[in-house]
Amino acid sequence: MIWKKLADFVLKQRILILAVIGLASIFMGYKASQVRITFNGGKVLPVTDSAYIRYMQFKSTFGQDASTMVIGFESPSIFNKDVFNDWNQIGTRIQHIKGITGVISVANLYNLEKDTLNHRFTLKPLVKHPLISQAEVDSIKKQILNLPFYKGLLLSENGNATLMAITFDGKIINTPKRVPILNQILKEGKQFEQKHNIQVHYSGLPLIRTVAGDLMKNEFTLFLSLSLLITACILLIIFRSLFPVIFPVLVVLLGVTWSLGILVLMHYEITILTGIIPPLVVIIGVPNSVFILNKYYYEYSHTGNKMQSLNIVIERVGITTFIANVTTAIGFGVLCFTNSELLTQFGLVASLSIMVTFALSLILIPIIFSYLPSPKPRQSGIKDRKIIQFVLLKLDYLVHHHRKAIYITTFILVIVCTYGLSLINVNGYVVDDLPKTSNTLSDLQFFENNFKGVLPLEVSIDTKRKNGVMNQVFIHKVEKLENLISSYPEFSRSLSLIQALKFSTQAFYGGNSRYYRLPDGLEQGFILSYAGNSGKNTNVLHNYIDSNKQFTRASFEMIDVGSSRMNVVLANLQPRIDSIFNPKKYHVELTGSSIIFIKGANYMVKNLYESLAWAIFLIAGVMWVLFRGIKMIAVSLLPNLIPLVITAGIMGFFGIPLKPSTILIFSIAMGISSDQTIYFITRYRQELKSTNKTISRIVSDTIRETGISMIYIAIVLFFGFGIFAASTFGSTKALGILLSVTLLVAMFSNLTLLPAFLLSIEHREEKKKKKAD
Structure with missing residues (x-):
């Protein structure tokens, strides 16, 4: 048998294995x-x-669209001489x-003027030096x-409000x-703020992404530390000894190192998702050690032989934890089916890291403990803890004597939560992940209130x-389109x-604002001639048409109203x-970073439904290989599907929207919670094959033996994922809280509903036998 051979090899070749793992x-x-931490929004x-x-x-035709940062303020003193001059100097x-x-503001502005002598337009700054008098500013x-x-x-x-638009080089x-560069801009703004006692606001995607990157960097260290601390404390409470704490923690730290190494080897960066893989490895990896050590102490209490116990x-x-980790890896791995680069990176690295950490745990824990002293009575007596035994006895009694109550309670919960499910709103925001108390959000609101946003x-x-853009009929169509889009408050x-x-027509007529209009047929030829002679840097038309004059662009800013509202607006538009x-005849495309985000959110929600379906299908396949029979697949899946419905x-009752970050919970939870089912049914079937006990007795024994590990593992997972509630990112916080709740419910489901199903099957089989007799 493969696992028997593996056990013999691991314990006989300990030094060689330690050397190979150490070098790797x-x-x-x-x-x-x-x-490295990513500096872009990630490809969804x-x-x-x-x-x-x-x-x-x-982007290839017109360049980067998300390269502008804005700073601004609100004050009746915008055109005060000192304020105006300082704003000019900052720019x-x-x-x-x-x-x-490029920098443009009311104090760093260019006017388009007509050069009659050279038949061209010239761009000239309105302010060429600090203004000496208030009269000059008023002018x-x-x-x-x-x-x-x-x-x-x-x-x-x-x-009453003004802004300065700062454009970054697309290459950096x-x-x-x-x-x-951002830090220097913030420093300039702070100095202006202190000097004039005017609050300065900052926004734009370059800043928003940098703030998110800084938060990712801080939380990466925080959650890795918290996950190690929490799991170490739980291990100490469970085993009441240092060795079962120190070495499992060291093993999962190796798993964390391997996960980051895998990330780099695949040429990926740390994103908001891949950044949580290290603490995930700790949280998911430690239960392997709990299960292995619990079994070790249980076997040692029966055999009294350390090496024999480790071999067993x-x-x-081995097989149980392997299958359990496979189902967990499936929960993450199905994200690769979405074809979204962001989710594929997360799913692939997470699933590989989980399997690597499992292999390290299964190999290193037995090797390390083979060199340590034999377990003491308080460790091998872990199964006899009074509180745990009390809980397990109550659960066993409940399963054997109140199965109807379990079914009725579950049914009522499912009905109520199905109604809650119908209340879920599908929605996501560009700045969804930033904390609600963040200055970045309040600053964004400032620009949305005064300038219709910055996205x-x-x-x-x-x-x-070719040359289709310069057709006069087409130009009037574009004007009509712009008026249409601008009529929306978003x-x-x-x-x-x-x-x-x-602007060119106005300049052609000496700057008279009455001529700020589209040129007519005759005027257009003259104006285009002047624009053509103006040179690339002066020709204001250059930024809005391609070299063949086939494409044109219209740039707007928009308010971050959420994907739900924006989907309605776009469908109406x-x-x-x-x-x-x-x-x-024409192709009109609404695009840009904001639209790509919204379409990405829609795509992810749609495809994550599919990934959940794949997770259920693949885990059902694993259950089929293990247990065979439709009944056993149903028995295995239902206790894990019901927690997802709950x-x-x-989410529906508490108004937590369904978005890319929260829908991740379902496939991940399905994979992790299935582990508990596998632990329970594997132990149940082993007893069923090796003893002549009744099914009722086997269920009781399984609850009392496997239930210990299941409860301890659920505690590790609950508090482990619970640390993400401290996140400043809304998505990470929701992921942590909801996963903790789901996995706790799954533990109770697997210790009540699952054995109740097994007993009901037994009851039916007995009835059939009696009828046959």
């Missing part, structure tokens, strides 16, 4: 030291998705920071208000180089022919070819867009 762990430790949509392909084409200093390609203010191109973009509609935006542990526990929405329009006014043409641009009900 040194290599993985070296790789783990090279792990598959690279083959049409929306993602269009987004990448857009000038930021403009000279390496890695910044600049008058000029700004005479430029509709900037209306609502840099100065709020009521004139997703690298660590952006961090010192590997032989008998980019891009509209790409393909005319499907979107700002646009920056586009239309606004650039209107699409037919109205189609009524302006015939889909047969958790979904809790």
Whole structure:
């Protein structure tokens, strides 16, 4: 038998095995030291998705869309001489920071002027030096208000709030180089704030992603430390000895090292999901040691022989823990079926790490304890603890004498929670993961209230022919489209070819704001001629059309209203867009980082339903291989499906939305909770084959022996996942709390409902036999 051979090999070749694992762990430790935190939002949509392909084409044509940071303030003193001059100087200093390609604010503004002599337009700064008098500032203010191109973009509609838009070089935006630049901008803002006693607000995706990255870095260390501390304390309470605490902790630390090494070897970075793998390895890895040591002490209490007991542990526990870890790995591994890079990385690394940690536990724990002194009576007597025995006796009594009560209670819970499930709202926000008390969220709200948000929405329009953009009919269609989109309260006014043409027309007529309009047929030729002579840096049309004049863009900002509301808006918007641009002649694509996030959230929710179905299917397959028969598969799956329904009900009643982070819970919980079922049924079937006891007696023995490990493991998992409740990320917090609840319910389900099912099967079989006789 393979497990018998493995047990003999492990205990006979201890030195060789320790040397091989030691060298491999040194290599993985070296790789783990090279792990890096991601500086982008992570790829949610598959690279083959049409929306993602269009987004990448857009970036290739027009450049990075999520590269702008904004800083702003609200004050009646915007055009006070000292405030205005300092705001100008901040913009000038930021403009000279390496890695910044553009800065624009009310104090760092450019006007488009007509150069009649050279038949071109020139961009000239309104403020060329610090202004000496208040009269000069008032003059600049008058000029700004005479430029509709900037209306609502840099100065709020009521004139009390202003912002500065800072554009990063696309080559450094997703690298660590952006961090010192951001810090310098924040320093400049703080100095302005202190000098004038005006609160400065900061936002934009470069900042939001950096704040999230810093939180990830802090929580990575925090949760790894907390998981080790919690599990060590629980091990100490369970075993009341140092050796069963120290060595399991060292083994899972090796598992953590290997998990980070795997991450680096696969060329992945730490994201909000892969960042929780190390504490997950600790939380899921420690129960292996609990099960192995509990079995070791149980066997030693019967045999009194250390090496024989360890041999039995590997032989008998090996298959059980292997299958249990396979089902756990399935819960994570099915995420690879989503084709989402973010989830695939998490699922693949997590499942591999779980199996590696299992192998390390099964091999190293017996080897280490073979060199340690024999267990003391208080350790081998772990099964005789009064509290645990009291709980198990009560559970055994409940199962044998109150099965109907168990079924009725379960049925009522399922009905109530099914109603709760119907209340679940599917929703996600771009800044979902940031803590509600974060300044980043309050700052974002400032920009949403005054400037309709800072999250980019891009509209790409393909005319499907060269020079199609400059057709006058097409231009008027684009204007109509922009007016349509801006009419929605979720979107700002646009920056586009239309606004650039209107700005050019105004400049052509000497800056008169009455001429801020689209040029007519004759004017358009002159204006385009002037724009063509202006050079790449001065031609304001350049940013909004491609080189072939086939594509144009319109840029908006949007409020983070959530994927649920935005799905409604987009569904309402699409037919109205189609009524302006015939889909047969044009292709209009709503894109940009914000839209990709929303489509990614929709994609993940849809595909995570499929991954849960895959998890159930694959775990059912494992149960079939182990136990055979439809009845046993149903008996194995139901105690683990019911906790999922109860958790979904809790989410509905407490208003916890279904989003990518929370739907992860179900496939993961299904994989982990199935372990307990496997522990129970494997022990039950072993007894069924090897003794002549009644099924009733075997169920009682299984509850009393396996129940000890199941309760201890549930405690480890409950408190282990419970540490994530301390997370500043909403998604991680929800993941921890809901997983803890689900796995605790699953433990009770597997110690009540599962044995009740087995006894009911026995009762039916006896009835059939009596009828046959």
